[in-house]
Amino acid sequence: MTDDGTTAAATGTLGYEQARDELIEVVRRLEAGGTSLEESLALWERGEELAKVCRHWLEGARARLDAALAGPAAPGGGGGPEGTVADAG
Numbered sequence: 001m002t003d004d005g006t007t008a009a010a011t012g013t014l015g016y017e018q019a020r021d022e023l024i025e026v027v028r029r030l031e032a033g034g035t036s037l038e039e040s041l042a043l044w045e046r047g048e049e050l051a052k053v054c055r056h057w058l059e060g061a062r063a064r065l066d067a068a069l070a071g072p073a074a075p076g077g078g079g080g081p082e083g084t085v086a087d088a089g
Contacts, residue, residue, distance in 0.1 A: 014050075016058070019050045022046075022050055023051060026046055030043050030044065
């Protein structure tokens, strides 16, 4: 159980690229076979943790993109065509 907690804590500090690269390596090793059942299970669990890290980073990126796209549409923030029409009148 201690190993799981330590691994989970270490995984939380990984950047997206690091987690993705390690996940690719885990998948490669699982697909290659030749590992014991215990080793395969450990690899699978590590892969699940890494996938969660990647998902977390991607969800954060999506939220930032959504916020950036929504920003200019906010009242008073755009100064777009609506402001031009009001100034012309």
